[in-house]
Amino acid sequence: MPTPAASLVLRTAASDELVLTADFAATGRTTATFHDLVERLATEVNIWETAPAPYGTEQGMTGHDQVDRWARDLKDSGLRVRAVIGFCGGGVYAAALAERASRWQAEPRLVLLDPGVVKPYMQVEHVQGWLTRLTPAFAEEDAGHARRALLDIATTSPGPLELARRLGGYVREVLQPALGRTGHSGQAASDLADLVIGYLHWLAGAAQLDPRPRWREAPALNSATPGFGLHLLPAADRAGLVRAVTFYDVPHSDLMRHDQVARAVDALLARPVDAPVPVPRRVL
Amino acid sequence: MTVSETVRRILVDDIFVEVPVESMNDDDSLRDVFGLDSLGFVELRVQCQQAFDVKITNDDFTPDNFATIRSVRELVERLLAGSAHPAAPAERA
Secondary structure, X not given: OXXXXXXXXXXXXXXXXXXXXXXXXXXXXOOOOHHHXXXXXXXXXXXXXXXXXXXXXXXXXXXXXXXXXXXXXXXXXXXXXEEEEEEOOHHHHXXXXXXXXXXXXXXXXXXXXXXXXXXXXXXXXXXXXXXXXXXXXOOHHHHHHHHHHHHHHHHHOOOHHXXXXXHHHHHHXXXXXXXXXXXXXHHHHHHHHHHHHHHHHHHHHHHOOOOXXXXXXXXXXXXXXXXXXXXXXXXXXXXXXXXXXXXXXXXXXXXHHOHHHHHHHHHHHHOOOOOOOOOOOEEO | OOHHHHHHHHHHHOOOOOOOHHHOOXXXXXXXXXXXXXXXHHHHHXXXXXXXXXXXXXXXXXXXXXXXXXXXXXXXXXXXXXXXXXXOOOEOO
16 A cells, blocks of 8 residues: 555555545644544544645645645555545545545545534634633733734635735744743744644635535534534524434534444445435434 | 653643653553643654654654653654654554
8 A cells, every 4th residue: 555645544454445534633632533533443444634734835725735635645545435534624625535536436435523614714713712822921912912913814814825824924923922932942832833824724725615515415423512513503504514414412522532423433434335324313 | 861751751841731740650641631732742742852852753743652651752762763664553453
């Protein structure tokens, strides 16, 4: 099996099939990752995870540019892609990757975990979260300046790519020094800024893609946390977004370390792609 | 000081983990038991590079290598021994 250039290998198996997972999983993310889910999966198949673009190369990358990197790995692998699984915003990229694979093989099964159509406001919210966490590192007046500067970027950027570029500058100029003032090493502050900027550009690319045509045919496994997955939408707007949904009384942060979710994913991976999706139910 | 002892000191002195050094077990999850988040792991990587004079590449900066004190120790020992290859994911039988 060739080593992928733009994906991480989560499992190798004596199989000519591959499952690709799509997420932006920074090492140490407290929300469970595909690394956690794969530990619980029984399916004997090669499993890869999309890796972010190398830090510093993501500037200006469109959603299709992002997909190109991972799709090349799929094509070059020579393996049959059995399924693509997306978590949260990764569900957007998962849909695009399933479509790409269908250009040279039968379309793989698409599975969605807490799927969320990515919007530019999510980029701003992410930076806002860091600013809030780092507020103790600002004098009161400087904190006000920082908030106003962020608001200006949020309200005057014409699209997700430009928003990512300007927010990236903000991360370097405002948040990175603040990290240093909280006692973190200069290198750690710089490394974390790289990570945040990479994530902002990943979100930006996803915001340019419309996953809904393929999501309509895919099953979703959804947590109970308001604001994640199908909970992003009013109940009346959820119908038709995905083919079927199973809700779990599990927080978003624990969805991929939940044994019942892992069993459900195994069951979906075992079904032929064109088999009916299981009837949705609420799992307690 | 051994590699494990140094990692413990880094966790307490540089990352401010609120667990006494003597209570840290090698196999406790850095994320789930010691509460490190993405910022804590970034700092751990930097401090390990400085303390052991090794380069931890992005390929080595993985959940597997940074799961526990033991896995970090094993990574550092591999790097000190001159091996550039991180542990491969387990192959299913």
